[in-house]
Amino acid sequence: MSSSTATVKPSTPPQLLPALSSRFYLQPTATVARQLLGKLLLHHSAAGWVGGLIVETEAYLGAADPASHTYRGPTLRNRAMFGPPGTSYVYFTYGMHYCLNAVTQKPGIGEAVLIRALEPTVGLPLMLQRRGLRDPRQLCNGPAKLVQALGVSINQSGDSLSRSELTIRDCGIPVSSATSTRIGITRARQLPLRFFIPSNPHVSRTAPPRA
DNA sequence: TGCCTGATTGCCT
DNA sequence: GGCAATCAGGCAA
Numbered sequence: 291m292s293s294s295t296a297t298v299k300p301s302t303p304p305q306l307l308p309a310l311s312s313r314f315y316l317q318p319t320a321t322v323a324r325q326l327l328g329k330l331l332l333h334h335s336a337a338g339w340v341g342g343l344i345v346e347t348e349a350y351l352g353a354a355d356p357a358s359h360t361y362r363g364p365t366l367r368n369r370a371m372f373g374p375p376g377t378s379y380v381y382f383t384y385g386m387h388y389c390l391n392a393v394t395q396k397p398g399i400g401e402a403v404l405i406r407a408l409e410p411t412v413g414l415p416l417m418l419q420r421r422g423l424r425d426p427r428q429l430c431n432g433p434a435k436l437v438q439a440l441g442v443s444i445n446q447s448g449d450s451l452s453r454s455e456l457t458i459r460d461c462g463i464p465v466s467s468a469t470s471t472r473i474g475i476t477r478a479r480q481l482p483l484r485f486f487i488p489s490n491p492h493v494s495r496t497a498p499p500r501a
Numbered sequence: 502t503g504c505c506t507g508a509t510t511g512c513c514t
Numbered sequence: 515g516g517c518a519a520t521c522a523g524g525c526a527a
Contacts, residue, residue: 348508357508367523385520387509404508434509474508 304332304339304412307459309452315375319394319401323349324485326392326403326458328465332412333440334455340413340440342430343463344405346486346493348472350391352400356477360400370448372400378456380437380447387434390442392451392458406433406473406484409492432494 307330315322324347332341350358352371359368359381370379370393377393379402391402408430410417417429417439430436442456451458468488471479473495486493 350508359508362524365523381508382522383507384509385507385522387520389508391508406508432509472508476507 302461304330304341304459304461305334307461309457309459310376311452312375315392315394316396317394319351319403320349320483320485322392322394323347323403323483324467324469326405327467327485327487328461328463330411330459330461331405331408331436331440332457332459333442334457335441337416337441338413340410340417342408342410342412342436342492343461344407344458345409345490346405346407347484348404348406349483349485350402350404351483352395355401355481357472357475357479357481358400358402360402364400368400371402372398373448374450376451378446378449378451378454380442380444382444383434388437388442388444389433390437390440404433405436407431407486407492407494408436408439409490410439427491429492431492 326344326347329344331344352358352360360371364372373393374397375394379391379393380388382388390405393402395401410426410429421429421439429439446456449456465487467485469482470484472484
């Protein structure tokens with residue numbers, strides 16, 4: 291696995307890049323999680339475009355995965371995760387944080403990819419302002435951090451990532467990837483379902499905590 | 502109805 | 515490295 295991934299910026303204006311199709315999200319969830327690396331997550335609001343390259347993801351496998359929100363079946367909270375492929379699933383956790391997922395598989399399956407970290411490339415000043423920071427490396431290196439920087443709200447849970455103002459686009463940047471166990475979970479923590487770009491300074495952490 | 506848990510973060514030592 | 519903040523959802527009684 292290569293560890294020489296350069297920091298790169300898409301040259302095409304982000305709003306002109308093609309959004310990922312439903313077919314992309316119908317691939318196996320772990321494949322989607324790996325292939326989302328290097329894609330561009332964008333959010334458009336009245337303040338303008340913000341976003342960045344996805345550098346870290348985790349796959350959550352529904353009824354087969356005890357760590358997944360959908361393991362016990364549909365509830366009011368997780369219903370967006372049972373939506374069509376390419377749906378956003380935003381959830382509230384720890385009493386104060388929001389995290390963003392991209393739903394995979396057919397409706398009713400309940401699998402998704404958690405977006406854990408971005409390399410911020412679009413609308414950097416606005417995101418720094420939202421987070422009250424000056425260091426871009428601290429801007430999006432965690433799932434709740436990137437949601438705050440992008441200005442995503444829980445009201446956008448259930449929206450299409452292909453057609454709404456919250457979207458994931460293909461900027462055609464080839465990246466290397468590495469795999470590890472997932473972070474911050476207590477169940478099924480042995481599964482190698484975390485994917486990240488090695489040596490990228492915006493990854494939330496280089497290795498998961500010890501078991 | 503009430504208790505417990507949690508896909509996190511940031512501050513403090 | 516440790517731990518507090520903070521609260522919705524899930525589950526047991």
